[in-house]
Amino acid sequence: METLQIGQTKITWLNGGVAHFDGGAMFGVVPKPLWSKKYPVNELNQIELRTDPMLIQKCGLNILLDTGLGSGKLNEKQVRNFGVKEESTVELSLQMLGLTTNDINIVIMTHMHFDHACGLTKWKDDQLISTFPNAKIITSSIEWEEMKQPNIRSRNTYWKENWEAIERQVTTFETSTLVTDGIEIHHTGGHSDGHSVVILQDGGETVVHMADLMPTHAHKNPLWVLAYDDYPIASIENKQKWLKFGETRNAWFTFYHDVFYRGIKWNDRGDPVERIERERE
Template sequence: MDTLKIGNVSLTWLSGGVTYLDGGAMFGVVPKGLWSKKYPANDKNQIELPTDPILIQMNGKYILVESGLGKGKLTGKQLRNYGVTKESEVEESLQLLGVAPESIDFVLMTHMHFDHACGLTKLVNGQYISTFPNAQIITSQVEWDELRNPNIRSKNTYWRENWEAVESQVVPFEEKWEFGAITMIHTGGHSDGHSILLIEDGGETCIHMADLMATHAHQNVLWVMAYDDYPMTSIAGKQKWLSLGLEKNAWFTFYHDAFYRAVKWDKDGKQLVASIKREQ
C-alpha cells in the first residue's frame, strides 16, 4: 500500500473503489484539448477516478479520511452510470494492516457525496448498519444539515442509506475541527459544507484539498468541476490553500487521482518536485 509520513503522522491509502466519470464534467468549462493532455480520457470521454480513503495513524489513534464507494450498495444502473469497475475493499485493506473496523476512532468526511460516504454503512441481513461503529464521524455542520435536507440539485448525491444508520456517531463542527496535528477546515465550494484537511507535524505540512482539487490536473485555480455547487468559492479556496501549500513546501494528497497519491510542486507551482505514484 502507498504511504506518506508527515513528521510522526503516517498516511496509508486503502482500496476504496474505482469510478469512471465524464471528463468534461470533471473539468467544467476547460476545453478537452487542454485537460486531456494532463489527464487522459477513454473512448467514452470518461476519466478514471479512484475513491481511496486514507488511514491516518497518529498518537495511537486510527483516523480514516473518507469512506470509499462501499460494497453491494449500488444498483446495476448506478454501477453503469458511474463507471464503477471496482467496489470498495476498505475492510480488506484494514485487515492487511491488522486494523479492525471497530478500531477506527474518527472518520473525517470532507463532504458527504455518495462517492465519499457510501462506505460509512453496509447492508447486513437487509438492514444498513455502521461500518465503523466506534468512530466519531466528523463533518461540517453545513454539510450535515444539507445531507439531511438536500435541495433539488444535491438530493441526487446525498443518500439516506449513507447517514441514517450512523446519525448518532456524527459530530458536526462549525468552522474548524482540531485533533493533534490535524485541522479540518470548512471551505464550501464543491458543496456548501465542503472541508479540507491541514496536517502539520515535525516541520512538515500536508494539505488534503479533497474535491477542491480532486486530481493533480486540477491545480489551475480556474479548473473546477461542473459538479461544484459554488464554483467561485472553489476558486477562492484553491487560491488560498494552494498559495499556503506552495509557501510551506507542502505535500498535496488525493482521494480521486488515478496517477498520484501525493505531490509537491516548486514554489511557483510550475513543476513537480516530488511525488508518490499510485500503484496500478
C-alpha cells in the same frame, strides 16, 4: 498500499474502489483539448477516478479520511452510469494492516457526496449498519444539514442510505475544528456548500488535502473547477488560498481521486519536485 510519513504521523491509502466520471463534468468549462493533455479520457469521454480513503495514524488514533464507494451500495444503473469497475475493499485493506473496522476511532468527512460517503454504512442481514461502529464521524454542520435535507440538485448525491445508520455517531463543526494535535479541518464550501479541507502538520512538515477542490493533480490550476461544483467561485477562491498556504510551507498535496498520484509537492513555480505514485497493476 502507498504510505507517507511526516513526523509521527503515518498516512496509508486504502482501496476504496474505482469509478469513471464524465470528463467534461470533471473539468467544467475547460476545453477538452486542454484537460485531456493532462488526464487521459476513454471513448465514452470518461476519466478514471479512484475513491481511496486515507488512513491517518497518530497519537494511538486510527483516523479515516472519507470512506470510498462501499460495497453493494449501488444499483445496476448507478454502476453503469458511474463507470464503477471495482467496489471498495477497505475492510481487506485494514485487515492487511492488522486492523478491523472496529479499530477506527475517527472518520473525517470532507463532504458527504455518495462517492465519499457510501463506505460509512454496509449491509448486514438486509439492514444497513454503521461500518465503523466505534468511530466519531466529523463533518461540517452545513454539510450534515444538507445531507439530511438535500435540495432538488443535491438529492442525487446525498442519500439516506449513507446517513441514517450513523446519525448518532456524527459530530459537526462550524468553521474549523482540531481533530487531534496537528490535524485540522477547515470549512471551504465550493464543491458543496459544506465542503472542507484537511491540514496535517507534524515534524515540521505539512500535508494539504483539498478533497474535491483539487480531486486530481490535473486540477491544480485554480480556474479548473468541476461542473459538479455548487459554488464555483468559492472553489476558485479556496483553491488559491490553500495552494498558497501549502506551497509556502513546501507541503504535500494529497489526493482521494487521482489514479496516478497519491501526493505531490510543487515548488513556488508550480513545478512538481516530489511525487508519490500510485501502484498500478
